[in-house]
Amino acid sequence: MKLALLLTLLIYSLLHAETPDFSVIVKQPFDAALFDVTQDYDRSISAVGFSKEFKQSSQTSQAYTDAFEYLASVSQKYGSQMHIVKVDNDANILFSKISHLSRFNKAIAVVKTPTNGYYVGGYTLDGELMILKLDSNANLIYSKMFGTKNYDRMHDLLLMGDGGVLAIGSSITTRSSQDNLFETGLGNNDIFITRFSKNGNKLWSKKYGTQYDDEGIDAVEAADGSIIVLGKTSYDLHRDVTLMRLSENGNKIWLKHTQGENLTLPSKIIKLRDNNFVISLIQYNEMQQEHIRLIKFDLYQNILIDRDIFTTYPSGLNDIQEFSDGSLVGVGYVKDIQNRDALAMLLDSNLRMLRQEHYGDENDDLFYATKILHNSQVAAVGVHTNKNSQESNMWIVKLNRNLSMTQIANNSSNFYRLISDLFQEEIAAKKIKIDEDLTIEFIGKALYFNVGEFQLTPKQKLFLDKFSKKLMPFLSLHQERINTLEVIGHTSSEWGDTKFTQRYLKNEKLSMQRSFATLSYIFQTEQYKGQKLLSKILKESGLNYSKKILFHDKEDREKSRRVTFKIILK
Secondary structure (H helix, E strand, C coil): CHHHHHHHHHHHHHHCCCCCECEEEECCCCCCEEEEEEECCCCCEEEEEEEEEECCCCCCCCCCCCHHHHHHHHCCCEEEEEEEEEECCCCCEEEEEECCCCCCEEEEEEEECCCCCEEEEEEECCCCEEEEEECCCCCEEEEEEECCCCCEEEEEEEECCCCCEEEEEEEECCCCCCCCHHHHCCCCEEEEEEEECCCCCEEEEEEECCCCEEEEEEEEECCCCCEEEEEEEEECCEEEEEEEEECCCCCEEEEEEECCCCCEEEEEEEECCCCCEEEEEEEECCCCCEEEEEEEECCCCCEEEEEEECCCCCEEEEEEEECCCCCEEEEEEEECCCCEEEEEEEECCCCCEEEEEEECCCCCEEEEEEEECCCCCEEEEEEEECCCCCCEEEEEEEECCCCCECECCCHHHHHHHHHHHHCHHHHHCCCEEECCCCEEEECCHHHCCCCCCCCCCHHHHHHHHHHHHHHHHHHHHCHHHEEEEEEEECCCCCECECCHHHHHHHHHHHHHHHHHHHHHHHHHHCCHHHHHHHHHHEEEEECCCCCCCEECCEECHHHHCCEEEEEEEC
């Protein structure tokens, strides 16, 4: 009876064992965010945005009497850089790369190339537009800088049917660069659209707008190759929604302004499977509280559905996508009483809300973009702010079709694959072997210790240098999921003719000395940043000869005198 009860409890605990959510928080110094997401051909997820960096000044100290001259001297020393992150199905970060371009910039959109690479669109903080083409490992193939001589911003990048891309944004009205900014005024914005071929050649670049401030927010390609542009026009306290249809060459076919009594902000346009379109709007009421408004229309400006969606708290959708059955998912934010949470919403084909879910902690969280994955799960990206923190972090989550958080099935097996790939050269050369429990064992003949010794030989040090140069970036990249890096010393069982007690104690001390010698060498050769990480996860231990190497039940004393590393996950 007791045995049956124990088995029942064991089975229950296995079935209900807590598994981690698919929620990846990429921490960087200062504020960071992700603005767009895509799925790679290997079913991994990639997202782009920005993180912040300092640039060291080579300028010598100098006294300034003019405040504006001083501000000019310190400009371009701190700001945003494009950041691309790729995660696998077990929420492990495959790479996290910063552009390190000469000018500060932000990435706002990413689309896939046929070779599993990326087009990344963005802009420099001093007002120039840019498109980067990257390979599948996010290495730069080419970059295009374009725009006017004035201040430009990109809002989205669209992959076209011919393999090229369309950049949508805004540009300040053309004026002489010699004009005094404070005398002539800032000028008004125009919608600014540029189309590139699949080879990166600029096909055309045009402005559209009114006498007021106009901004291009998003665009989509219709079935006939024409382009539907979503924008906004601002004047006084009004924000009009602008819809425009262009030919494939950028010629205007029709233009429609939608005016309302209250503030309306457009955020997204998509083409549906029935070749109609849906736009997502953030609609404000008289109390300046926002709610969601969705409008479905056809190619000829006919409104098919115009629906307001009210939730308990003010909310908005930044992105929407359509499932294969015609239902939709949207992501954005909801302003709770205490804070702002990330929002995901499920809608039917008639734009009626079916379900909503909130995500995040007690601070500021929101989603900027979403992507429906091959298996009908949903990836969403944005920003997450930790409790008691003022800095936002890059955030990637995966949701199930019902908007529940996807859970990670087996995290350690994927780490095993990643670290085996990392050290495939050393494994092939039979210098190390890696077990599925994430134990890394040194097995090269030159890496064993001599009898009774713990000092590292020159060959051991040389290998540890190469080993740590690979291991440390891996640990840094995955530090949010790593609990411990254990360095374990081992011995063979012999120690002269001493009795068992002395033989055991001396071997125990020796195994600890081997562990400490290895640990201290790696720690001392690391830079400060690496030492800070190691100080949080390093553990030293000695296992004496309890794990001695046996061959046909006979001890291999040489191979027993070794060290192993073990990665323990949270």
